[in-house]
Amino acid sequence: MATPEITLDPTTKKLSIIGFSGDFDKLVAVFTLATGAAAVGYEVNLFFTFWGLDAIKIKQGRSPVGKGFLPKVFGIFMGGLKSAPVSRLNFGGISPQIFRHLMRKNNVATLEELVEAAKALEVNFYACEMAMHILGIGKEDLIPEVKEVLGVASFLKMSENGQTLFI
């Protein structure tokens, strides 16, 4: 429960995000919203599913994660935070680097820094059970900050009475 001292409001607000996309720019959006909300006292729940699972895998880089041949292929192509493509204007893979450069130059936190900030601000990380089944990813493949592997019903219950986004 992210309720640091800088809380603006007495009642705890809630922001829950279904992190579906593995695109660099959308992951930046997920973690910017998450850290921005947590910094002002929101409870923040991130529920990673499908390509979004990429953001919380331990093995970053284009390495095979997951059991079986096909999940391995997906794992190699997914590749993690460092090789996440931009959803648009990818210019043959240069764009994330341009973004990183611009983010650094303009003193905006980079994606990796945003992820670290989210951990520090006690943002809650969850992973989608079904997507993990499909992609052959186990709990042991995910960063230790992942609190729980959940199904849809549990996530919906958790995100009630707050704002929920699908990104």
Added chain:
Amino acid sequence: MATPEITLDPTTKKLSIIGFSGDFDKLVAVFTLATGAAAVGYEVNLFFTFWGLDAIKIKQGRSPVGKGFLPKVFGIFMGGLKSAPVSRLNFGGISPQIFRHLMRKNNVATLEELVEAAKALEVNFYACEMAMHILGIGKEDLIPEVKEVLGVASFLKMSENGQTLFI
């Protein structure tokens, strides 16, 4: 109103999804959320618009649906559930098959099974009036489970006091 016996909570909860995307993986997300929510007693409203209309067309496969030349072209390219592309890593159209294979292998419901489950769980299907106008699609082109063709205002009214997602 989907309120089967497995209800977890006395008050009916609501999940409304604007199904904009026609991508295979995003449609899987729409129907996984819909069936997961309906199974625990949520009222679920699916409002299909633009490419998402593909999921509720009667004629599946790359067939011309809609009146006029241009809507026909879109219809052929849209193609329905069986040819819905994956939003990422499409590998020249192989990826949905890989997903189907992985879903079957790992005992996860396939997209077609999820759609059937949604119907069985009395998920409410709606279609977007404006998108049907643009794409030249009539009510008769849609599956009979579509309860109504709606505009934005009616959908927003219907989804009040629940969680609303744009996918």
Added chain:
Amino acid sequence: MATPEITLDPTTKKLSIIGFSGDFDKLVAVFTLATGAAAVGYEVNLFFTFWGLDAIKIKQGRSPVGKGFLPKVFGIFMGGLKSAPVSRLNFGGISPQIFRHLMRKNNVATLEELVEAAKALEVNFYACEMAMHILGIGKEDLIPEVKEVLGVASFLKMSENGQTLFI
């Protein structure tokens, strides 16, 4: 605060949209939802970020907006409303024209008309501070209807107790 005379309900409802995408079809969705909601008395808040900023830039067309070399490159590729690509089936850039044609033929408001309608209905336009930093876009590059440049926390506070979508 968009509360024209056609209000359907005594209490003001709220719709807030994070406009992240610069895709033509998704921008049509943003402004269709915004105008549809505003027309029935909703307070509507549009918060443009990343590629979505394209929709509220003054200089439309593929012109360099923003300071520095890299932002300029992005500016040229982004190009504004007139050159916004469709998220799917782009057919080498023809698709937005086909859409425009279909929208005109079927008496549906075009994107430019929807934007003008949103202004007339007093939809609130906001721009994302961080994305403007990254892309080197200043307040002076944006249309005068943009009320404020905001951070995440302010936007979340503003959108509380309403429906919030990420598009």
